[in-house]
Amino acid sequence: MAVITKKYPYTGDEYFFIISNQKECKEVASYIFNKAGDFLTSKEALSHAARLLIYLTKDKSVKEVTEDILNGREDERIDSILRVEKYSYLSVKKQEDEKKAIPIKVSKKPILTAKVKKLIAFGLAVAAVGTIYGNVKATKKENEDNHQISTYIGKLGSEVDSEDYTYNRNIIDQNKRKALDNTYLLDYQSIAMDILEVANGNPDLIELCFYDAYQNLDYDKLTAIDNIFTTLKLNVRDDLALEGIKDDSVYLEYVLDNAVKRNLVDESSSLYSHLQNAINNYKNVRLTSSGMPYNNLSDSDKASIDKLMGLAEKMKKDLGETYKVLLEARVNERESSRGL
Amino acid sequence: MELYTIKLEDGKEYYIIDTVVNDNNKYLILANDETDDFTIRKVVNVDNKECTTKLDSKEEFTNILKMYHEKNKDGLK
Numbered sequence: 001m002a003v004i005t006k007k008y009p010y011t012g013d014e015y016f017f018i019i020s021n022q023k024e025c026k027e028v029a030s031y032i033f034n035k036a037g038d039f040l041t042s043k044e045a046l047s048h049a050a051r052l053l054i055y056l057t058k059d060k061s062v063k064e065v066t067e068d069i070l071n072g073r074e075d076e077r078i079d080s081i082l083r084v085e086k087y088s089y090l091s092v093k094k095q096e097d098e099k100k101a102i103p104i105k106v107s108k109k110p111i112l113t114a115k116v117k118k119l120i121a122f123g124l125a126v127a128a129v130g131t132i133y134g135n136v137k138a139t140k141k142e143n144e145d146n147h148q149i150s151t152y153i154g155k156l157g158s159e160v161d162s163e164d165y166t167y168n169r170n171i172i173d174q175n176k177r178k179a180l181d182n183t184y185l186l187d188y189q190s191i192a193m194d195i196l197e198v199a200n201g202n203p204d205l206i207e208l209c210f211y212d213a214y215q216n217l218d219y220d221k222l223t224a225i226d227n228i229f230t231t232l233k234l235n236v237r238d239d240l241a242l243e244g245i246k247d248d249s250v251y252l253e254y255v256l257d258n259a260v261k262r263n264l265v266d267e268s269s270s271l272y273s274h275l276q277n278a279i280n281n282y283k284n285v286r287l288t289s290s291g292m293p294y295n296n297l298s299d300s301d302k303a304s305i306d307k308l309m310g311l312a313e314k315m316k317k318d319l320g321e322t323y324k325v326l327l328e329a330r331v332n333e334r335e336s337s338r339g340l
Numbered sequence: 341m342e343l344y345t346i347k348l349e350d351g352k353e354y355y356i357i358d359t360v361v362n363d364n365n366k367y368l369i370l371a372n373d374e375t376d377d378f379t380i381r382k383v384v385n386v387d388n389k390e391c392t393t394k395l396d397s398k399e400e401f402t403n404i405l406k407m408y409h410e411k412n413k414d415g416l417k
Contacts, residue, residue, distance in 0.1 A: 100349075100393065100394075101384055101386045101391035101392070101393045102348065102349055102391055102392050102393070103386075103389050103390070103391050104346060104383070104389075104390045104391060104392055105346070105347065106344045106345065106346050106356070107344070107345055108342045108343070108344055108345070109342060109343060109344075109345045109353075109355070110341070110342050111341060111342065111343050111355065
């Protein structure tokens with residue numbers, strides 16, 4: 001999947017393109033639901049959404065279609081484009097205008113399985129875009145949301161143009177600085193949003209960015225976790241990609257779950273029981289006493305929490321390789337698409 | 341494989357790619373692979389005959405879209 005923006009010289013309109021092959025269409029739909037859909041909640045957002053175009057690539061690759069669009073050849077792909085206005089708002093309006101019952105006459109027709117998948121994917125993308133319009137009507141917080149959508153789309157566009165490894169590292173560094181200044185609520189939001197955007201929806205990268213941001217702070221580990229994840233609890237909408245990370249103990253559970261998924265901890269082992277108990281005790285302490293929960297834990301629970309932090313570090317190292325490879329691949333793809 | 345198709349008022353034949361049931365109403369999720377058209381129709385009973393009709397409102401349309409997405413979001417592996 002690729003995301004680009006392009007300004008047209010004659011009208012000055014800026015279009016926001018999502019380019020995807022059919023296999024990735026599920027991700028496109030989720031992307032829109034989880035990110036854009038969450039922000040497209042105002043009249044201004046509607047105008048952005050009207051310029052949101054999704055290309056489902058057919059015989060060409062995502063890279064080739066991206067090149068077509070960047071070089072003004074998008075019309076060649078016009079048959080595979082989903083225009084928001086055509087497939088959601090206007091199609092609904094048309095439905096309201098003309099309404100009559102038609103007797104059902106069904107027949108059976110052979111179709112390739114791959115084509116069925118494509119049709120379902122196609123429908124999902126339309127569904128995702130269509131939901132944006134549902135959201136447009138769902139809220140009245142226009143001023144706040146206008147600001148958010150402008151920031152979001154603008155960031156997304158500039159990020160796509162300038163994104164490379166260094167850029168991502170810089171963003172993470174900025175996040176560290178921001179995390180040290182806990183005065184402003186907006187800064188908290190920026191941290192979370194920047195991390196999300198740098199990770200570009202990739203769960204592994206999100207994990208890595210969080211580990212990275214927390215790991216390098218000059219606070220003790222738990223204070224750092226408090227800063228970053230309290231931020232998320234307060235400011236990031238629950239249905240963004242961080243679903244489930246709502247408080248510190250949830251973060252600890254998140255680490256444990258991932259450690260199990262990566263076969264670092266066996267779910268039937270005594271180690272798992274110790275870690276889970278420590279998390280439960282952490283939750284109880286947090287609810288029943290003031291101050292940092294960690295400091296009020298027993299020595300054995302502290303050891304378990306330390307063990308969890310060690311697992312987080314190990315996962316960070318493992319993910320680091322993936323992170324680097326992914327970013328390098330994206331830089332190469334971008335340079336290649338620019339003919340560099 | 342084979343899929344059921346249905347001809348709509350525009351004269352085009354659409355594959356029935358899925359069905360969604362909400363509030364005792366059945367909805368057909370339809371797509372045309374040649375023109376990349378996508379639409380939803382509600383199944384209604386008129387004079388004891390099953391018919392399709394367009395939806396009543398934008399809210400209904402959006403709601404069914406969401407249900408369709410929920411149903412299929414994990415299905416495309």
